Amino acid sequence: MTIDAVIFDIGNVLIEWQPEKFYDRVIGPERRAALFSEVPLHEEHQRVDEGVALADVVFPLAERFPRWGAEIRMWHDHWVELAAPEIPHSVRLLRALKRNRVTVFTLTNFGHDNYPMSQQAFPFLREFDREYVSGRLRLIKPDPAIYAHVEADCGIAPDRLLFTDDRQDNIEAARARGWQTHHFTGPEGWAARLVAEGLLSKEDAQ
Incomplete structure (x- = not known):
């Protein structure tokens, strides 16, 4: 055909598209594992794919999980390193x-x-x-x-x-x-x- x-x-x-690799480098595998187990990063990111602005997903998520606020904001602030x-x-x-x-x-x-x-x-x-x-x-x-x-x-x-x-x-x-x-x-x-x-x-x- x-x-x-x-x-x-x-x-x-x-x-x-393996964000875990970025976090392993930046915060270490143990903290990364804890972060991804506590914060629904991939699930929330689907909203970005559906049309919500990246900042409008990431920054409210950081406020919901203040213990991980700095790490969550990296999803936005280091996007080019994350998707690479x-x-x-x-x-x-x-x-x-x-x-x-x-x-x-x-x-x-x-x-x-x-x-x-x-x-x-x-x-x-x-x-x-x-x-x-x-x-x-x-x-x-x-x-x-x-x-x-x-x-x-x-x-x-x-x-x-x-x-x-x-x-x-x-x-x-x-x-x-x-x-x-x-x-x-x-x-x-x-x-x-x-x-x-x-x-x-x-x-x-x-």
Whole structure:
């Protein structure tokens, strides 16, 4: 089946999304474990992906848990260090697709205000032909509505979209709409899929 557009998730596909690693470096693994057990950081962050400003989530959370106030505010004040580093092989694949004139989108659960911060830190996040960012759309994966929005906006038939994401639930939601999918577990497997689809040569995919 012909592929008319390749769609990348971002977190854990193009840049790492493992906030625990940042806190391990800054406050140590033991304090990090305590912080994450007491404060619902990941759960609250979903509100950012749904469209609430990062500061409007983080700062009230710091007030709710004053014992951890300084550490919670790091989620906002050190965002670029928190959502990092880039995954170099994945970035090379993105750019190889662009060189081959393959249309490339992103479909990402990301906040409307912290996404530009990450774009400034990682310029390759500005290279997509179209950006579907949950915080802007106020739709979030794996809600079928966000996939429907992509289809309506780009006008490409679902079976001509190839989507990669690290979360199985997001992949299953796309597959249910007829998209072609690849569950991302590392850039090597994604590279092999792009080669198998005829979108990249083996040399391009290195």
